[in-house]
Amino acid sequence: MIIGSHVSFKKDTQLLGSVKEALSYGSTTFMFYTGAPQNTTRQPIDDELTKKGLNLMKENNIDINNVVVHAPYIINMASNNDFAVTFLKEEIKRVEQLGMTKLVLHPGSSVKLSEEEGIKNIIDNLNKVGKSNVTICLETMAGKGTELGKNFEELKKIIDGVDYELGVCLDTCHINDAGYDITNFDEVLKEFDKIIGLKYLKCVHINDSKNIINSHKDRHENIGFGNLGFDNLIKIIYNDKLKDVPKILETPYVTLNNESKERLFPPYKFEIAMILNKKFDPDLINEIRNYYK
Numbered sequence: 001m002i003i004g005s006h007v008s009f010k011k012d013t014q015l016l017g018s019v020k021e022a023l024s025y026g027s028t029t030f031m032f033y034t035g036a037p038q039n040t041t042r043q044p045i046d047d048e049l050t051k052k053g054l055n056l057m058k059e060n061n062i063d064i065n066n067v068v069v070h071a072p073y074i075i076n077m078a079s080n081n082d083f084a085v086t087f088l089k090e091e092i093k094r095v096e097q098l099g100m101t102k103l104v105l106h107p108g109s110s111v112k113l114s115e116e117e118g119i120k121n122i123i124d125n126l127n128k129v130g131k132s133n134v135t136i137c138l139e140t141m142a143g144k145g146t147e148l149g150k151n152f153e154e155l156k157k158i159i160d161g162v163d164y165e166l167g168v169c170l171d172t173c174h175i176n177d178a179g180y181d182i183t184n185f186d187e188v189l190k191e192f193d194k195i196i197g198l199k200y201l202k203c204v205h206i207n208d209s210k211n212i213i214n215s216h217k218d219r220h221e222n223i224g225f226g227n228l229g230f231d232n233l234i235k236i237i238y239n240d241k242l243k244d245v246p247k248i249l250e251t252p253y254v255t256l257n258n259e260s261k262e263r264l265f266p267p268y269k270f271e272i273a274m275i276l277n278k279k280f281d282p283d284l285i286n287e288i289r290n291y292y293k
């Protein structure tokens, strides 16, 4: 099972810290941002920490090709600005320097443009970024606001317009919120295969959703605690067609209010254990609090 979660990438520990965090959750892969997800401030990559991180991955049989980097979500490739292009080029260099091969990207939001213009900008901007050794994986979006990439047809248009090969990252919360019925996941995959092609699927984000189908909200929930439910998510995670695709949890941290101070705990160690056991634990949230407090 190729499963892991979003982990941090800290200034002073970088990749080595990310690998250690992933291993502490019992993960066999992981995903990280090369800096804060909500801004574009980035530190130079420290080759010494990268080497140590890669060695630790090797010792623990983590395949570098299953590791995923996520581009910051504030760059908007659907807009008409060169900043997004320049930043993404720089980001790809960082991903290459780390030795990674997969970069997840939110396609962008049309904002005041038409959807057609937005999609055209995404295509033009990705063509300006150009081909590299890193596969840019467009994420399936919830369709919140003016987000593009909210259905397989839009992703297919972008894939066809770009003059090098892209991949796709399917997010279970997002496709539910976008209107796909994940209770019939085999049908969803069939449609994905028909419109885009299963070989383009390079990553799956495993998240439950706080909202119902077609809500266009994008609010993640812990595994089994949302509208997708444990059994449906297990069917997706163990789907034979996704056997070789890395599965990444992006579920919310568990909160604990203590002396008027809010503390946050990562749920991933417990969610991964529950997934491997294939048995829902209704008391999971309290167990996480008790473990970390």
Ligand code: FE
Pocket: 070, 104, 106, 139
């Ligand atoms: Fe994402």
Ligand code: FE
Pocket: 139, 171, 205, 250
């Ligand atoms: Fe996601």
Ligand code: ZN
Pocket: 171, 173, 174, 218, 219, 220
């Ligand atoms: Zn999301």
